[in-house]
Amino acid sequence: MSDAKRYVRPYGDTTGDGMIQTSFTLPIPFGPKADGAALQLANKMGMDPAMVVHSNPIGDDFTFFVVYGSVKHLVDLDEVKVVEREYPLLTPAEVNSVLKKVLRRKLVVVGGCIGTDAHTVGIDAILNIKGFAGEKGLEYYRELKVVNLGAQVSVPELVRSARAEKADAVLISQVVTQRDAHILNTQEMSAAFREAMGDRRPLLVAGGPRFDPLMAGELGVDRVFSRGTTPGEVASYLVHAMQAKKGVAA
Amino acid sequence: MALLDLDPSVVATARALAARAAEPVVSLAKAHTTVAVERATLRLAGITGADSTHRAGDVPWVNRVIDTVREQCGLEHGVVLPAFHALREHDLGSLTELAEATAAGQIQFRMPAGKDLTAARKASTSAVAKGLKSVDRNRAQRDKLVAKLGDPAQRPWIYLIVATGDIDEDVVQAQNAARAGADIIAVIRSTGQSLLDYVPEGATHHGFAGTYATQENFRIMRAALDDVSKEVGRYVRLTNYASGLCMPEIAVLAGLQRLDMMLNDSMYGILFRDINPIRTFVDQRFSRQVHARAGIIINTGEDNYLTTADAVDAAHTVTVSQLLNEHFAHEAGLPDHLLGLGHAFEINPKVPDSFRLELAHALLARELFPDAPLKWMPPTKHMTGDVFDGYLLDGFFNLAGVLTGQSILLVGMMTEAVVTPFLSDRDLALKNVRYVLNAAGSLAEDFRPAPDGLIVKRAHQVLGEAVDLLERIVDDGLLNAIADGTFGLMKRPADKGKGADGVVEKAPGYFNPASEMLEAQGV
Numbered sequence: 001m002s003d004a005k006r007y008v009r010p011y012g013d014t015t016g017d018g019m020i021q022t023s024f025t026l027p028i029p030f031g032p033k034a035d036g037a038a039l040q041l042a043n044k045m046g047m048d049p050a051m052v053v054h055s056n057p058i059g060d061d062f063t064f065f066v067v068y069g070s071v072k073h074l075v076d077l078d079e080v081k082v083v084e085r086e087y088p089l090l091t092p093a094e095v096n097s098v099l100k101k102v103l104r105r106k107l108v109v110v111g112g113c114i115g116t117d118a119h120t121v122g123i124d125a126i127l128n129i130k131g132f133a134g135e136k137g138l139e140y141y142r143e144l145k146v147v148n149l150g151a152q153v154s155v156p157e158l159v160r161s162a163r164a165e166k167a168d169a170v171l172i173s174q175v176v177t178q179r180d181a182h183i184l185n186t187q188e189m190s191a192a193f194r195e196a197m198g199d200r201r202p203l204l205v206a207g208g209p210r211f212d213p214l215m216a217g218e219l220g221v222d223r224v225f226s227r228g229t230t231p232g233e234v235a236s237y238l239v240h241a242m243q244a245k246k247g248v249a250a
Numbered sequence: 251m252a253l254l255d256l257d258p259s260v261v262a263t264a265r266a267l268a269a270r271a272a273e274p275v276v277s278l279a280k281a282h283t284t285v286a287v288e289r290a291t292l293r294l295a296g297i298t299g300a301d302s303t304h305r306a307g308d309v310p311w312v313n314r315v316i317d318t319v320r321e322q323c324g325l326e327h328g329v330v331l332p333a334f335h336a337l338r339e340h341d342l343g344s345l346t347e348l349a350e351a352t353a354a355g356q357i358q359f360r361m362p363a364g365k366d367l368t369a370a371r372k373a374s375t376s377a378v379a380k381g382l383k384s385v386d387r388n389r390a391q392r393d394k395l396v397a398k399l400g401d402p403a404q405r406p407w408i409y410l411i412v413a414t415g416d417i418d419e420d421v422v423q424a425q426n427a428a429r430a431g432a433d434i435i436a437v438i439r440s441t442g443q444s445l446l447d448y449v450p451e452g453a454t455h456h457g458f459a460g461t462y463a464t465q466e467n468f469r470i471m472r473a474a475l476d477d478v479s480k481e482v483g484r485y486v487r488l489t490n491y492a493s494g495l496c497m498p499e500i501a502v503l504a505g506l507q508r509l510d511m512m513l514n515d516s517m518y519g520i521l522f523r524d525i526n527p528i529r530t531f532v533d534q535r536f537s538r539q540v541h542a543r544a545g546i547i548i549n550t551g552e553d554n555y556l557t558t559a560d561a562v563d564a565a566h567t568v569t570v571s572q573l574l575n576e577h578f579a580h581e582a583g584l585p586d587h588l589l590g591l592g593h594a595f596e597i598n599p600k601v602p603d604s605f606r607l608e609l610a611h612a613l614l615a616r617e618l619f620p621d622a623p624l625k626w627m628p629p630t631k632h633m634t635g636d637v638f639d640g641y642l643l644d645g646f647f648n649l650a651g652v653l654t655g656q657s658i659l660l661v662g663m664m665t666e667a668v669v670t671p672f673l674s675d676r677d678l679a680l681k682n683v684r685y686v687l688n689a690a691g692s693l694a695e696d697f698r699p700a701p702d703g704l705i706v707k708r709a710h711q712v713l714g715e716a717v718d719l720l721e722r723i724v725d726d727g728l729l730n731a732i733a734d735g736t737f738g739l740m741k742r743p744a745d746k747g748k749g750a751d752g753v754v755e756k757a758p759g760y761f762n763p764a765s766e767m768l769e770a771q772g773v
Contacts, residue, residue: 025674059426064674116442116458150524152445176441176459209635209668227635 007074018070020047025064030057038065046071083213083224085233087240092141095235099143102246103168107238109138110162110202111171112149115185119175122207123148126171126231135232144235155185155192162193167202169238174208182208183219190220203241205234253699254617254709260717261618267720268573271728276581278528279535283760285447285752286529287536288329289316290498291764293506294381295330295374297345298465300451301353311349312499313448318352322359326757330374335362338369345377361759375763382543382767385505389545392485392508395476399485402433404691406626406651406659408683409489413438413670415457417467421474426673428478428486431680434511434658436489437471439463444494444523445748449503459670463490463500468507487511489549492537493519495529495749501537505544511590512541515551516578517571521737522554526747527729538582539768548584549658550575553594553627555737561596561631565611566715567737568593572615573720574728576622583771586621590658594627595647603704605646610708612654613699618713626651628662640664641682648686653697659683 012019024041028034035052042050050069058064090098099107111127113119127148128137139146147165149158162170172189174182186206193201204221213224223237289312297315300308319325319332333348336357342348351357362370402408410432412423424435440457443450453470454462461467468490475486487510492500497514504512516534519525541548552568552575559567572591579589593615597604615624628647633640644662651659661679663671671679699705723731735741 023674025672058673058677059429062673064677116440116445119441151522152442179458181458 004077006077008077009074010071012070018072019068020071021066021068022047023064023066025058025062027062029060030055030063034063035065038063038067042067042069046073048072081214087237089232090236090239092136092232092235095141095239096143098239099242102239102243103143106143106145107169107242108145108147108165108167109169109171109238110147110149110158110165110167111173112153112158113151113173113175114153114155114158114189115174115181116152116176119151119173122175122209123150123171123173126173126207126229126234135230137231138235140231141235144238155189158189159192159196162202163197168242169203169205171205171207171234174206174211177208177210182210183215186219186221194220203238203245205237207234252617253697254613254706255701256614256617256710256713260713264569264573264618264713264717264720265577267717267724268570268577271720271723271731272574272577272581275531275728276535276578279531281756282528282532283325283328283754283756283762284498284529284532284749285316285320285325285754286496286498286533286749287762287765288325289313289496290502290536290540291378291762292316292329292333292345293499293502294385294764295345295377296381297349299346299349301349303353308451310448310451311346311353314353315345315349318357319359320754323361325754327361327759328756328762330378330763331367331370331761332359332361334370334374334377335360335366338366338373371761371763374761375766378763379767381502381506382764385502385540385544388505388508389543392510392545395479396485399479399483402484404687406656407433407487407623408680409434409436409625409658409660410676410680411436411438411660413457413460415440415459415461416455417453417461417470418455420461421471423673423676424471425474425478427676427680428475428482430677431684432486432661433484434487434489435471435475436511436513436660437461437463437467439491444491444519444525447495447749447752449496449499463503465503465507468503468509472508489513492541492548493551494523495519495525495533495752497530497533497537498540501540501544501546504546505540509544509546511547511549512537513551514538514541514548515554515592516575517732517737518551518554520732520742520747522551524742524747526750526753527732527742527744529747529749529753532753534578535582536765536768538579538584539765539771542583542585542588543768543771545588547588547590547623548579549590549625550592552592553596553630556594556596557631561594561598562601562607565607565712566719568611569614569618569712569716570719570723571737572619573716576619583768586619587623589619589622590625591615591619591622592625592627595629595643595650595662596631599629599632599643605650606704607708608646608650609654609699610705611712612650612656613705614709614712616654616656617709623657625658625660626656627660628666630662630666633662633664633666633668635668637664637668640666641678644679645682645686648683649690649693652686652691653693655694 009018010020038052047069054066205223206221207225209227211224216224292312297312300310410427412420438460440460440462450462450464453466479486489511492512492514519530520527552571555567629643641664665675729744733743
């Protein structure tokens, strides 16, 4: 990618055409005026020319639109900042053998959904043997001891369990995002670990579909995983982080 | 018409095994009571309201009374005897007055004896009978409205979820959904309510990913749906959740406010909420007896097994759970027409023949439970955020539903796992359902899976695996099977889990007029 182009536009069917499609609802009755309103919004969004290719009423007070059009914006790839994977992807066998060499015991992972969040889909996809996206979950790794606390774990309970299990890493999952619950819960969690254990706290990892990996600092955790993360990525990260920790200690 | 040619003797074996597996658990449920059952009983006897001066926020009066009775004389004889004895002793007009006096520390609860005991039994029986009469009146009222306005014109009935967190917004969304074709409105509860050991009070406006189940919210929504029912010319049903630590109480509130369907699974709380198994089975039994009395259709939660385990590998666990749910429901007095047994379209779409496998599983459920209003639930696990893909998958889900004669169709959202549905998402989802119903609603007439084809073979295989698993459960004991992670891969030991401290073994003199009247209603 190093000598790839710096500026790009959306691609419809011709390079540089800038074509996108979008859909939205306006709280106005269906009719020509509604279509005009949708067009105005599309123009203000930078779509020019824009075509309202479809509209239909939803009840008496709303209209739904599908709009196609060309956007004038350019994407400057040099300005795109993302967290690039900072560690190599390992197979389960590699994870096991590195951990065995580095730790000479099992790495203990404690995980759960904190706060009132009852959506264990995420944490289960990472922890359960069943796994996700064709990869087996962390329970499958011989050199990992996994304690899945499940849903609606309170922060004090999480800290207590992490202590009791001598956890090397704590994984928390947050799916519900109403009123920024995922952010507040995670901050509460990281603060509690800092207060209870200081520098001896375990590695803190937060995951959830609406997290941004750039938020690690703000959340007070070591790593954030977002949508589509697989168990293998998490396991590889844990190995990487443990190696880094050992390196500092040694 | 039977398409799978299931062996009646295998089906009978499966049912007999389910009954045997359930038997010890039913005995356990009969031998215990819980704080939630006792609270539900007092709610039937007329207690309402909350202590708004308590430092922990609004604590329902019923919790104050139960907790105090438990502290002072235990719950092993039931709450009504000490409560109604205190009522008479202090010459108080109502249970709510008793609660206020309890909170003020003026009441010393004790078990009555002799004439006092007889008086307390009589007074509590007549109070609870009054509560059950309200439930009966609501049932009759529902029957009347259905007769007048009619049921939905088609099967499956169209089931839509609203979940804004604010009951007033829910009303707007629910009425609009009904106008757009929804036959059943489910108000999803706030995340976390299942683990509250009390039922919040009043109209609520700040839920998380859902709206709190409260008696007042129930009343508001039922009234709003009554209005829209008249407008659309069919009786629009209302669904809520009797799961979690307050199953029995919420069942009572549903009966008192004429809800029509309730989520009520025999094992969901244990497996997915880590609620103590004994607590769950005791609460479940009482809540189902109340639902039976109220004529409420229960919805079971087998979809959940398929979201945590693989939908092909775990297909037979759904069948096993359906059979157990059926047995527990029958035992609690619910007839077939009130059994909304659940199942779901959750096979990975990348699996070859995934749609044929879905048809096999859906048809198996249909033929095993011909008289139950089966609830068919949409894909969630394999909804990736690609809303276009998701819309197609929902279309196939709808097709499988009509092709296999499902009774209640929970409308799938293409934005599943992305955001709470937009107004337009819901509209598109209903359009999808309407298209399939219109284009293929009667396709079942022409649908004859080949006798030795994949669909028939797969259905037989799943039933066979279900029987094998039931045999293992019978040998091992249901509680041990749950502890070992047989269902949904979750391990839940019988002595662990939330709410375990709310379970009380009944003493020989235990008395609960609600239980006595509900047991007497029979199957």
